[in-house]
Amino acid sequence: MTRMIRHRIETAWAVALKDTGEYLGEVEITNIVDGYLGEIGYMFLQEHWGKGFANEAVTAMIEYAQNVLNLKRLYADIENKNGRSIKLIEKLGFEFIAVLPESNFYGRIADVAYYSRTL
Numbered sequence: 001m002t003r004m005i006r007h008r009i010e011t012a013w014a015v016a017l018k019d020t021g022e023y024l025g026e027v028e029i030t031n032i033v034d035g036y037l038g039e040i041g042y043m044f045l046q047e048h049w050g051k052g053f054a055n056e057a058v059t060a061m062i063e064y065a066q067n068v069l070n071l072k073r074l075y076a077d078i079e080n081k082n083g084r085s086i087k088l089i090e091k092l093g094f095e096f097i098a099v100l101p102e103s104n105f106y107g108r109i110a111d112v113a114y115y116s117r118t119l
């Protein structure tokens with residue numbers, strides 16, 4: 001709860017296997033501004049990468065942001081060397097806007113790619 005307040009997390013889902021309930025990862029919408037713009041973030045356990053789970057869960061969260069939260073635009077900040085995340089976000093229709101060199105990436109310095117898409 002404290003983490004949710006600190007990061008202004010509006011919606012956070014734990015993602016689990018339907019059959020067994022095994023935990024796979026998380027998807028969240030944070031930093032909503034004016035009921036219009038939100039940030040999307042996600043994290044999956046490494047043993048579950050490359051199986052399409054992130055794609056399925058992030059797609060569902062994008063639909064939720066559009067149909068339930070009524071947001072009009074989403075953005076994602078991604079470390080520029082995070083090829084898997086960039087592949088995923090581009091597959092989901094986000095547009096590359098720019099790399100922000102040596103930015104504050106959750107408390108450490110990194111080159112951050114900014115992606116955005118309308119809903």
Ligand SMILES: CC(C)(COP(=O)(O)OP(=O)(O)OC[C@H]1O[C@@H](n2cnc3c(N)ncnc32)[C@H](O)[C@@H]1OP(=O)(O)O)[C@@H](O)C(=O)NCCC(=O)NCCS
Pocket residue numbers: 025042043044045048049050051052053054055056077078079082084085087088
């Ligand atoms: C970023 C991250 C979520 C991507 O996860 P992922 O498992 O690579 O993403 P997907 O679920 O979309 O899997 C895609 C791969 O699964 C394959 N796949 C297998 N079965 C699939 C299916 N049924 N449907 C879709 N894709 C499938 C795809 O072909 C694709 O492989 P490819 O990359 O070789 O083309 C994951 O690497 C991660 O959690 N990283 C650590 C945290 C992180 O970096 N978060 C982002 C911070 S910005």
